Amino acid sequence: MTSGARKDVKLPPAQLPRRARRLLTAAYLLLMAAVVTDALSGPGTTVSPVLAAVPVLAGASTRAARVPLVAGLAAVLSVGLLAATNRGISPSVHVTALIAVVAATLASVANVVLVTARERELLQVRTVSEAAQRALLRPPPEQVGRVRIAVRYAAAAAEARIGGDLYDVVETSRGLRIILGDVQGSGLGVVETAADVLGVFRDAARTEPSLTGLAGRLDAALARRPADGRFVTAMLADVPSGPGPVELVNCGHPHPMLRRAGVVCELEPPEHAPPLALLDLAGGRYTTGLFDPRPGDLLLLYTDGVSEARDAEGRFYPLAERLAGLPAGDPDEVLEALLADVRNHTRTGLDDDAAMLALRWTH
Numbered sequence: 115m116t117s118g119a120r121k122d123v124k125l126p127p128a129q130l131p132r133r134a135r136r137l138l139t140a141a142y143l144l145l146m147a148a149v150v151t152d153a154l155s156g157p158g159t160t161v162s163p164v165l166a167a168v169p170v171l172a173g174a175s176t177r178a179a180r181v182p183l184v185a186g187l188a189a190v191l192s193v194g195l196l197a198a199t200n201r202g203i204s205p206s207v208h209v210t211a212l213i214a215v216v217a218a219t220l221a222s223v224a225n226v227v228l229v230t231a232r233e234r235e236l237l238q239v240r241t242v243s244e245a246a247q248r249a250l251l252r253p254p255p256e257q258v259g260r261v262r263i264a265v266r267y268a269a270a271a272a273e274a275r276i277g278g279d280l281y282d283v284v285e286t287s288r289g290l291r292i293i294l295g296d297v298q299g300s301g302l303g304v305v306e307t308a309a310d311v312l313g314v315f316r317d318a319a320r321t322e323p324s325l326t327g328l329a330g331r332l333d334a335a336l337a338r339r340p341a342d343g344r345f346v347t348a349m350l351a352d353v354p355s356g357p358g359p360v361e362l363v364n365c366g367h368p369h370p371m372l373r374r375a376g377v378v379c380e381l382e383p384p385e386h387a388p389p390l391a392l393l394d395l396a397g398g399r400y401t402t403g404l405f406d407p408r409p410g411d412l413l414l415l416y417t418d419g420v421s422e423a424r425d426a427e428g429r430f431y432p433l434a435e436r437l438a439g440l441p442a443g444d445p446d447e448v449l450e451a452l453l454a455d456v457r458n459h460t461r462t463g464l465d466d467d468a469a470m471l472a473l474r475w476t477h
Contacts, residue, residue: 134174141171152196160203162196165189166214173222177230186219250309254283254471256446258290259355260409262474264445266453268419269467278304279417279469280346282312284319289355291319291328294415294471295348295367298389307344311336311390325352329363329390329400336391345389349415353473359404360413365390368421371437372405373412378438381405381413409477412445419468423456431459445472 145168148161172185193215197208254263265281278297283290293315297304314335315328322328329350336346349370352361362370362381366389369380383403388396407413414437423431433452440451449470456468 138171138175141167145171149192149196153199160196160200160207160211162193162200162208162211163214165192165196165211166218168192169215169219169222173226176226177233179223179226179230182219182222182226186215186222189215189219250305250312251281254281255285257476258285260476261290261353262445262476264449264472266449266470267468268453268457268464278308279419279467280308280312281415281469281471282315283471284316286320288352290351290353291315291325292351292353292415292471292473293319293348294417294469295346295365295390296417296419296467296469298345298347303344307336307339307346310339311346311348325350325361325363325402326400329365329387330393333365333390333393333400337394339391345391347389347418351413351415351473359406362403362405363387363400364403365400366392368416368418371414371416371434373414373437373442374408375410376438376442378434380434407475409475410442411475412442412448413473415471417467417469419464419466420452420456420470422466423460423464423468425459426461431456445474448472448474 145164148164152159152161166189168189169182169186173182176182190212193208193211196211197203197205200208251267254265256263263283267279267281278299279295280297281292281294283292293311295308295311297307297311311332314332318328318331322331329348332346332348336344346365347367348365349367350363350365351370354360362383364370364383365387369382371378372381381403383401385398385401387393387398387400393400416433421431421433425431436455437448437452440448449472452470453468457464
């Protein structure tokens with residue numbers, strides 16, 4: 115392919131929901147009944163104008179412009195046959211029906227062409243966003259030492275693959291450095307901010323000796339950005355490669371949850387600290403919290419798109435309760451079940467991006 119050439123994206127076959135297929139089938143049956151009634155009712159009446167619905171119905175279930183065109187030609191022929199059968203009807207009625215069928219056919223063909231073009235553009239955007247997600251949100255290793263790792267990310271926008279939530283796991287000589295965060299705001303600017311945070315994290319995670327120092331580096335880098343008012347809540351974790359406590363630094367983020375022997379508790383920081391980019395404005399400092407992992411423990415980091423997901427009555431998702439009720443097992447299975455449960459809780463879809471990262475210590 116030459117430089118600048120446009121690569122065409124192949125659309126998958128059109129698939130209608132079962133309810134839509136039933137409605138279209140009912141409409142076709144109604145039209146057939148009308149035509150049969152016309153043929154049996156004698157020359158004094160006609161229903162030929164209703165044949166204008168044929169190309170409209172044909173265009174509703176296809177991405178090929180020729181389908182409503184062929185359906186329109188068939189409808190034109192049907193109008194001609196009904197006109198020959200019903201000679202007692204004024205010619206103006208048949209002419210009107212013919213004009214209606216032709217107009218509906220042209221409109222249906224144009225609509226199919228327009229919808230297909232928009233779907234192709236949307237598919238191209240999704241393809242690009244998937245590539246951006248792979249570059250920005252890299253999949254973590256499934257297991258490092260005695261720690262199994264799993265992540266789940268769900269963007270609120272149906273056409274999106276990436277938003278303002280971020281995560282990364284970096285292997286260092288001392289163990290794992292982990293970040294999970296949420297950029298304040300919406301739009302393309304949050305993706306740019308997320309990319310900046312991850313870039314600084316990946317560079318500093320291997321060189322910064324302390325976790326609080328790493329948080330300070332991230333805060334300073336965001337504070338130097340153009341004044342767009344964006345800040346980032348984040349959880350940072352240091353997971354040693356051998357025995358020893360896990361360090362946590364909470365930068366204004368929802369508290370992580372620890373499930374141990376079927377009991378879930380929140381791990382609150384010794385001191386509450388502001389989000390990244392707000393340390394100088396809000397004051398305070400980043401402090402380290404510790405906990406000693408045991409075999410079978412599961413640590414869950416998540417964004418507020420999970421904990422603040424609401425049902426139809428406005429109730430928040432009961433994360434701690436649902437996490438405690440899930441069977442203990444592989445963290446990937448736990449996150450899959452949690453995400454499905456969150457979606458079932460909301461019914462209408464996520465209102466905010468949702469990210470989860472789980473660590474489970476094996477025996």
